[in-house]
Amino acid sequence: MTDDERRSVSDSESGGLSRRDESTAGSRLRVAIVGGGFMAEVHSRAARAARAEPAGIVSSTPERSAAAAERLGIGRAYDSLEHLLDDDSIDVVHVTTPNALHASQAAAVLASGKDVVCEKPLATTVVDAEALVSAAAGRTATVPFVYRFHPLVREARARFASGAAGQVLTVNASYLQDWLLAAGDDNWRVDSEQGGRSRAFADIGSHLVDLVEFVSGDRVARLSAKKRTVFAERAAHAGITTEDAAAVVIETASGAIGTLLVSQVAPGRKNRLWLEIAGSAESVAFDQEQPETLWVGRRSGSLLVPRDADQLSADAARLCVVPSGHPQGYQDAFNAFVADSYAAVAGESPDGLPRFEDGLRAVRITDAVIDSAESGTWIEMGTHE
DSSP: HHHHHHHHHHHHHHHHHHHHHHHHHSSOOOOOOOOOOHHHHHHHHHHHHHTTTHHHHSSSSSSHHHHHHHHTOOSEEEEOOOOOHTTTTTOOEOSSSSSHHHHHHHHHHHHOOOEEESSSSSSSSSSHHHHHHHHHHTTTOOOOOOEEEEEEEHHHHHHHHHHOOOOOOEEEEEEETTTTTTTTTGGGGGHHHHHOOOOOIIIIHHHHHHHHHHHSSSOOOEEEEEEEOSSSSSSSSOOOSSOSSEEEEETTSOEEOOOOOOOOOOTTTEEEEEEEEEESSSEEEETSSSEEEEEEOSSSSSEEEOOOOGGHHHHHHHTTOOTTTTOOOOOHHHHHHHHHHHHHHHOOOOTOOBBBBHHHHEEEHHHHHHHHHHHHHEEEEEOOO
């Protein structure tokens, strides 16, 4: 059997990519993007990969909208979000703006009757995130926790879900970057007015916690946190209160214990999301910067599992879009997330698709982390379950 034949069989068995092709064959979704920065580029590439048409874009001014449309090859630039939402030909809207704008813009999209993909954090307050979950009833509303869409993350998840890894015992996870390492490094995210009360944890720690809970099938029940702001002044901002790094001790609903470290001031680490979850039978470890292998640790006979569809669970195999030995990465994971979002718009129910409820969960945990760091106390998550 050839590699193409194997992938065809895997798709048919898993119901993933083949169903997605069928659901999009009859009509092409028209999507619009709110925002014109880096994430708008990522979303536009993913939309095209999913065979949708990036039909419009709006940025902070009409001039910036026009420039973004030209740069990204999108047909129409809107003067305002209101004009975009008045366009009945748009099916799905992607919100990729600064954090403080997410809640109001996503709410406006939903009120217009359109489906929405909203960047994380879903909102900067729990109240706003709860309101969005309520507003999204009956619509497709997703949040790009895209690391769920690495095939070997799905393989790790399958090992815990099947019982092969045993009961969750400990968690050791981190998400490290260095792009804000120096005082001269600056970005709108350091400003709490634009990014919210949390920066590093809301930005990347939310991905880390989502992945821990997604893979283990276990939820954080209580936590204790410390945070640090290394630079209160940067090139264009003063009086900075958002954190550069946070360290969190967690206890899960099943009684597992663990540690999470998040930093945007870790020299040499560009986008290193790493987690190791120890079960009573085996451990699994995944490194987002080396996504082609999954370490499976056993008392005897540890192994590296390659991203090879023939060796993986059906849910992991369906996300293998090229044969083993041809590396997949971040954009591939993002493409898979967007494709599954569009499949949901078409009426399917893709497994593991992160929806607004998952975005609300991340906002609640982020709030708990900052509350704990500021109060010096443990925070119980049980009241939010």
